[in-house]
Amino acid sequence: MTGKLTVNSSEAADFHGDIALFETDGTKTVDVDADAGLLRLYNGSSIEQLHISGDNSTGGLIYFYNESGATTIYMDGEKSSTTLGGLMRLFNGSSKLTIVLDGDAGGEQIAVADSTGTRTISIEGEEAPGDGAQILMYNTSGVQTLQIDSDSTTAGGYIQLYDSAGHATITLDGETGGDGRITTQELAITGGSDLSEQFDINAPKTPVEAGMLVSIDPQNPGKLIPSDEPYDRKVAGIVSGAGGVKPGMMMGQNGTIANGEYPVALSGRVYALADTSEGGEIKPGDLLTTSRIPGYAMKATDAEKRSGAVIGKAMTSLKTKKGLVLVLVSLQ
Structure with missing residues (x-):
């Protein structure tokens, strides 16, 4: 015998109860809660590595942990009762949220952050109902410095650049009264004289x-x-x-x-x-x-x-x- 199986059930006829698997030294490696639809897996140090829930009231839920027990991946099959899309969050080794994938955001679908957890990129597949995609970028202070819009108020492409204080300094508008327009305070041309x-x-x-x-x-x-x-x-x-x-x-x-x-x-x-x-x-x-x-x-x-x-x-x-x-x- 290389391990131990323990089954606890107060309602055996309904197959409700707990199942736990242990190593020979008594270290638990698997924990199953049949009543809650829950599975937990542990490493040799009894630190939880995987958490799977089949009944999270709004859909399935999965957690992945690193060897220290910190959450590194969070996956939700239905993030809330009003937004039925999936949600995925990734964390770095310092437990800082660095990537978010949202299947039903009604706006921001992908968010990327730096190692400190400061958001640096936001990608929206639909800026608002009926509008096109938008990409926003931020500096290390969290100030928006770049906006790329596929469907601006005039339906043309639009790029806006901002300074470190968040003030718009350069605008590239693909459709301004039917014409393209570049607006800026200073233009430096280095290709000719x-x-x-x-x-x-x-x-x-x-x-x-x-x-x-x-x-x-x-x-x-x-x-x-x-x-x-x-x-x-x-x-x-x-x-x-x-x-x-x-x-x-x-x-x-x-x-x-x-x-x-x-x-x-x-x-x-x-x-x-x-x-x-x-x-x-x-x-x-x-x-x-x-x-x-x-x-x-x-x-x-x-x-x-x-x-x-x-x-x-x-x-x-x-x-x-x-x-x-x-x-x-x-x-x-």
Whole structure:
């Protein structure tokens, strides 16, 4: 005999009573309460490891414990009489609740906490009846810092970022009056250094390339052409992208005249094609204008002609006949 079985029953005919299993040293390892529908399992140190209840008034219930007897998993088949869904809670070794899975929350279905038990993530499959999903994230102080909503008040996607004090600082709204919108106090752009607008450029004789100076096309409203006359007062900007410097911000409106194929820098720093054969050597600070070479800039030496025809100021030098000059774009 390797163990002991004990059966206690005051109502044997109804099979109600207690069953206990013991090791040879008398340590109880299994306890069954048939009347309550309860099963308990113990380790060799008589510490309860598993608790299964088949009649918890609102559904089945299971507890898992670690070797110290602390609850690590709690599973409820019916968390209350009003919400019939299942509930599961997971605890860490310090008995801090770290994960909650709720099958019938009417809101939050998954909650995740850090090692201190502070909630850090909340996932809702249905924010409210008829609404879409929502994810909320919190910092270590329990302050909400991120909200991701699949179905905001305007039915579009929505992302809101907050500072450490819980104040909204960045909003990405997928549908604001039919348009997407980003709202913030400060915008840092690190991918480029000029403000460009999208234009179509008519260039039947000269292929369009980055760095070209372009002017307003008088024959086609809203379109541009490569500049090909000195001191052209119709000069509009510089095709962005030359010298490895990309546009920082590009604007345009699809489906309208305010759109096009090429980004044309209207402000900021951009490299331009330049020529010294007519205006002479270019030095930093020189005003630049259009030349008779299609798409090329030159130094604006004629004070009378350059009014209204200056594309900007040179920020680098050019001694050779042709090359690239970094330009601070500023139409004058």
